[in-house]
Amino acid sequence: MRALLLHAAARALPVLLVTAAVTFGLGAFAQQEPAELLLGEAATEEAVAALDHELGRDRPLPLQFASWLGHAVQGDLGESWFTGIAVTSTIAERLPVSMSIAGLALLIAVVLGASAGILAALRRGSWIDTAVTVTASTLATLPPFVVSIMLILLFGVAVPILPTGGYVPLAQDPSGWLACIILPAVALSLEAAADIARQLRTALVSTLEQNFVLGARLRGHSGARILLRHALPHAAGPALSVVGLQVPRLVGGAIIAEQIFSLPGLGLMAFEGATTGDMPVVLGAVMVIVLAVLLSTFVIDLLLTALHPQERIAARTERVPA
Amino acid sequence: MNTVRTLLHRPSAVTALLLLVVVAVLTAVGDLIAPHDPLAPQTSQVLEAPSAAHWLGTDYLGRDILSRLLAGTRLSVLAALEAVLIALVLGTGAALVAVFSSRPVRWVIERIFDSFMALPFITFAVAIGALLGNSIHAAMIAVGILAAPTYFRVVRASVLETVHTQYVEAARLLGVPLPRVVLTHVLPRIVPVLLVTSASTLAASLLVVASLTFLGVGVQPPTPTWGGMLSADLSYLALRPFNPVAPAAAIMLTVAALGVLADRLRDVRGDAGAQEARGSSTEGAGEAAGGAPSATSHRATLVADGSQDPATGTASAPAPVVGRHQAPHAAETEALVEIDDLRIEADTGGQLVRGVSLRVPRGASVGILGESGSGKSMTVKALLGVLPEGVHITGGRLRFAGEDLTAPDAPWQELHGHRIGAVFQDPATWFTPHLSVGAQIDEVLRHTQGLGRAQAAAARAELFAQVGLRDAERVARQYPHELSGGMLQRVLLAIAVSGEPDLLVADEATTALDVTVQAEVLTLLRRLRQELSLTVLMISHDLAVLAHSCDYLYVFRRGEVVEEGPTEAVLHMPQHPYTRTLVADHTVFGIEAVRAAGTAAQVHPVREAASR
Numbered sequence: 001m002r003a004l005l006l007h008a009a010a011r012a013l014p015v016l017l018v019t020a021a022v023t024f025g026l027g028a029f030a031q032q033e034p035a036e037l038l039l040g041e042a043a044t045e046e047a048v049a050a051l052d053h054e055l056g057r058d059r060p061l062p063l064q065f066a067s068w069l070g071h072a073v074q075g076d077l078g079e080s081w082f083t084g085i086a087v088t089s090t091i092a093e094r095l096p097v098s099m100s101i102a103g104l105a106l107l108i109a110v111v112l113g114a115s116a117g118i119l120a121a122l123r124r125g126s127w128i129d130t131a132v133t134v135t136a137s138t139l140a141t142l143p144p145f146v147v148s149i150m151l152i153l154l155f156g157v158a159v160p161i162l163p164t165g166g167y168v169p170l171a172q173d174p175s176g177w178l179a180c181i182i183l184p185a186v187a188l189s190l191e192a193a194a195d196i197a198r199q200l201r202t203a204l205v206s207t208l209e210q211n212f213v214l215g216a217r218l219r220g221h222s223g224a225r226i227l228l229r230h231a232l233p234h235a236a237g238p239a240l241s242v243v244g245l246q247v248p249r250l251v252g253g254a255i256i257a258e259q260i261f262s263l264p265g266l267g268l269m270a271f272e273g274a275t276t277g278d279m280p281v282v283l284g285a286v287m288v289i290v291l292a293v294l295l296s297t298f299v300i301d302l303l304l305t306a307l308h309p310q311e312r313i314a315a316r317t318e319r320v321p322a
Numbered sequence: 323m324n325t326v327r328t329l330l331h332r333p334s335a336v337t338a339l340l341l342l343v344v345v346a347v348l349t350a351v352g353d354l355i356a357p358h359d360p361l362a363p364q365t366s367q368v369l370e371a372p373s374a375a376h377w378l379g380t381d382y383l384g385r386d387i388l389s390r391l392l393a394g395t396r397l398s399v400l401a402a403l404e405a406v407l408i409a410l411v412l413g414t415g416a417a418l419v420a421v422f423s424s425r426p427v428r429w430v431i432e433r434i435f436d437s438f439m440a441l442p443f444i445t446f447a448v449a450i451g452a453l454l455g456n457s458i459h460a461a462m463i464a465v466g467i468l469a470a471p472t473y474f475r476v477v478r479a480s481v482l483e484t485v486h487t488q489y490v491e492a493a494r495l496l497g498v499p500l501p502r503v504v505l506t507h508v509l510p511r512i513v514p515v516l517l518v519t520s521a522s523t524l525a526a527s528l529l530v531v532a533s534l535t536f537l538g539v540g541v542q543p544p545t546p547t548w549g550g551m552l553s554a555d556l557s558y559l560a561l562r563p564f565n566p567v568a569p570a571a572a573i574m575l576t577v578a579a580l581g582v583l584a585d586r587l588r589d590v591r592g593d594a595g596a597q598e599a600r601g602s603s604t605e606g607a608g609e610a611a612g613g614a615p616s617a618t619s620h621r622a623t624l625v626a627d628g629s630q631d632p633a634t635g636t637a638s639a640p641a642p643v644v645g646r647h648q649a650p651h652a653a654e655t656e657a658l659v660e661i662d663d664l665r666i667e668a669d670t671g672g673q674l675v676r677g678v679s680l681r682v683p684r685g686a687s688v689g690i691l692g693e694s695g696s697g698k699s700m701t702v703k704a705l706l707g708v709l710p711e712g713v714h715i716t717g718g719r720l721r722f723a724g725e726d727l728t729a730p731d732a733p734w735q736e737l738h739g740h741r742i743g744a745v746f747q748d749p750a751t752w753f754t755p756h757l758s759v760g761a762q763i764d765e766v767l768r769h770t771q772g773l774g775r776a777q778a779a780a781a782r783a784e785l786f787a788q789v790g791l792r793d794a795e796r797v798a799r800q801y802p803h804e805l806s807g808g809m810l811q812r813v814l815l816a817i818a819v820s821g822e823p824d825l826l827v828a829d830e831a832t833t834a835l836d837v838t839v840q841a842e843v844l845t846l847l848r849r850l851r852q853e854l855s856l857t858v859l860m861i862s863h864d865l866a867v868l869a870h871s872c873d874y875l876y877v878f879r880r881g882e883v884v885e886e887g888p889t890e891a892v893l894h895m896p897q898h899p900y901t902r903t904l905v906a907d908h909t910v911f912g913i914e915a916v917r918a919a920g921t922a923a924q925v926h927p928v929r930e931a932a933s934r
Contacts, residue, residue, distance in 0.1 A: 011436065014433055014434075014437055015436070015437040018434065018437040018438075019437070019441060023449065023450075026453055026454060026460075027453055137578075137581070138578075141574045141577045141578040142574060143529045143533060143573060143574075143577075144533075145532070145536050145549075145553075146552070146570045146573065149552065149555075149556060149559070149566050149570065152556075153559060156559075157559055157563060158563075210751065211746065211748070211751040211752045212751060212752055212753055212754045212755070214708055214752075215746075215753070215814075216754065217708060217738060218706060218708065218738050218739065218743075218744050219739045219765075219766045219770055219817060220738040220739020220740060220766070220769075220770035220821070221739070221770065222769075225765075229754075229757070229765075230754045230757070234754065234755060248441065249442070249443065249444075251442045251445060252442035252443045252444030252445045252446075253444060253533075255444055255448055255533075255537070256444070256533050256536065256537065259536075259537055260556065267448075270445060270448070271449070271452060271537065271539075273449075274448065274449045274450075274451075274452030277453065282449055282453065286445065286446070286449055289442055290441060290442070293441075307756055308755070308756060
């Protein structure tokens with residue numbers, strides 16, 4: 001476990017560093033002038049210089065980056081150049097929104113995708129299989145914002161039973177919370193669900209043809225036992241990897257969903273920050289998003305190694321010299 | 323070229339290609355063929371329904387939706403292409419550099435691309451696009467960089483594969499300079515991989531571009547884009563609910579066409595790969611597949627060398643058993659297995675078993691000899707109730723201890739794990755890889771045999787001792803991949819006999835094991851048979867294996883029994899020409915005979931005791 005954590009940290013740190021450096025570098029390259037935006041075009045040069053000094057923008061770039069990094073390591077992500085509000089407190093406000101949407105979307109994707117994939121694999125060649133395959137291929141071409149529009153049409157316009165915008169915290173009103181996030185979550189989840197269903201179906205079909213599944217039958221095990229204990233864990237690997245690949249996409253797609261459904265999440269925070277050139281806000285939001293992606297990849301890696309003892313051992317021996 | 327031709331035979335691929343050609347044409351001339359000016363607002367015609375003048379209606383500024391759709395193709399597609407091009411050059415270039423450079427350089431490059439993989443695509447593209455003064459090119463550079471790892475991975479993998487082929491190594495040894503090797507040998511071979519990757523990356527980029535333009539990143543308002551049209555429609559959804567249909571369909575169809583094309587390209591390559599693999603597949607795998615194609619191909623090869631066997635070479639009707647020795651074995655003793663005129667056919671029409679009759683008396687050890695495709699494994703699979711999909715019993719009787727196994731309500735739950743045990747070739751494939759060996763034997767003891775936890779542990783220890791596994795505790799904790807083939811076959815035997823079965827089926831159970839291990843397993847089989855008074859049905863292509871394990875033999879060929887009799891009689895007085903060749907081969911080449919003699923020397927007393 002300690003080795004695994006170290007390994008994960010060794011992988012995550014470069015990613016975080018590269019992300020921060022690239023975002024920061026591009027921000028500098030963009031040469032947006034927050035002082036001008038803040039003070040207006042009529043501002044004197046002295047006032048602009050004073051503000052730049054206050055924001056620390058008159059220092060050389062590497063120094064600015066080092067200073068940001070130094071504070072970030074201690075949990076201080078700075079303050080917004082425009083509102084002066086601490087970035088961490090904005091994140092604390094918006095993280096629950098994003099986590100609600102992405103979390104529910106992931107849950108729906110896994111439950112829906114897994115059951116469809118299992119059903120299709122067990123009834124291979126039947127109409128269920130065809131229906132799942134066709135639906136999955138169609139859904140895979142549907143970008144989340146198209147699904148969002150369709151859902152709004154259905155549940156906001158045609159049968160107006162769900163809100164199409166806004167957010168209510170879970171603690172304040174659980175049913176209101178669910179009503180607010182269900183549409184964006186479904187919109188985000190369908191593509192991932194389709195991907196999971198397809199991968200799981202393929203993997204399960206080939207697993208069910210393996211000798212060990214036949215062997216389990218000959219040992220007198222029940223169909224449910226064979227599926228749940230022998231076949232499914234073996235076939236789940238590729239589907240889990242898909243979940244891992246889908247997490248960044250879910251988080252990315254969340255920006256769009258947040259925009260469409262006017263949800264004050266992290267993606268929108270990064271987007272708004274970027275359009276105004278508010279570097280501390282952009283950096284903070286992007287870093288938290290990337291961190292969330294890395295964390296979920298780590299969890300999926302853990303699950304994968306638990307499922308595949310061969311790789312567990314291979315990984316262990318591989319990591320020893322490092 | 324071949325690939326292109328194969329591709330054009332698939333309707334779905336042709337449809338996808340046609341659609342993409344249309345998209346390409348629109349990209350080039352979409353704004354020229356637009357019926358109206360896509361940018362000119364008409365305040366008198368705001369949000370009109372589809373009409374003769376405006377086929378798809380007008381948007382919130384009175385602009386013609388069809389015209390905007392056609393004109394919007396260019397930016398939507400070109401931006402995506404830009405990203406794909408950047409990803410292609412960056413990913414492929416870096417992969418080539420990484421493969422041919424020193425380890426530290428390779429390590430750094432790999433870590434950088436690993437990092438890109440973890441970044442959320444759209445978030446990053448949006449942030450960068452917006453930061454860099456709302457530029458679509460900046461956003462596409464970001465998308466290109468983020469998509470590069472996909473190219474990096476597939477190109478690195480296939481280059482590594484190519485580099486280690488003999489002709490590339492030969493070229494390098496001959497002193498051909500590296501860039502030339504890459505250009506002439508490596509690049510042509512990765513072109514198909516690049517095509518597949520590019521099609522799917524282009525689809526993904528189209529979606530990202532649509533998302534970005536939907537958010538308004540990188541495009542100034544009047545410029546038409548598919549994504550931008552959608553976001554504008556969103557505000558008037560209640561008034562014009564069907565306005566988003568056209569731009570959404572444009573995005574979806576293009577993405578779907580690319581997806582289908584990528585899939586078909588992959589299929590075409592996959593087929594070629596599968597054919598290669600099939601060509602070199604072992605006979606065991608061919609027989610395991612069990613379908614008609616493999617059976618017919620075996621038959622074809624058999625017919626081809628059938629010159630030495632005129633008797634049944636062309637017979638399609640079931641021939642009578644040619645070599646039936648006198649003194650058929652103990653008809654008066656109770657038969658545990660009775661098979662009469664069994665016929666098994668594949669749905670595709672192949673006759674796999676053509677009227678086989680055999681009996682296994684209780685307490686006997688009966689062998690089935692035959693090569694792959696002879697129908698021996700199908701007969702056994704039918705007896706075990708596990709015929710592969712698409713293969714069915716079409717005639718005859720199959721009885722176990724008097725029970726009809728061809729009946730739809732055959733009591734398989736009472737047989738599997740209880741009254742019939744079975745072991746097969748390649749023991750490692752018969753274990754669930756993610757469960758420890760102990761967990762798998764305990765599962766049988768507890769759930770099939772119904773023992774409690776403590777009883778199961780005791781039973782397991784006893785079984786392990788019985789099959790000669792020392793250090794049972796350690797073995798139980800290990801996973802299948804950590805044990806040797808011989809050890810695994812012992813564990814499988816333990817599992818097979820755990821239910822104290824009447825019948826033990828050993829289908830090629832010693833094939834592909836080391837000669838010494840093979841002898842050990844055979845000895846163990848014989849000991850188990852004696853200790854547990856098992857009836858044994860043994861299937862093998864190896865005459866030597868059956869010769870010193872069985873007291874009665876059936877010889878299978880092309881789905882029929884061509885000879886049967888007591889082992890000694892079949893060995894010394896083979897009647898059927900096929901059996902004669904088999905026996906003669908052993909005496910001529912001697913290898914198997916020597917092996918049989920070597921192992922028989924130590925076990926002979928057992929056999930004599932058994933046959934007495």
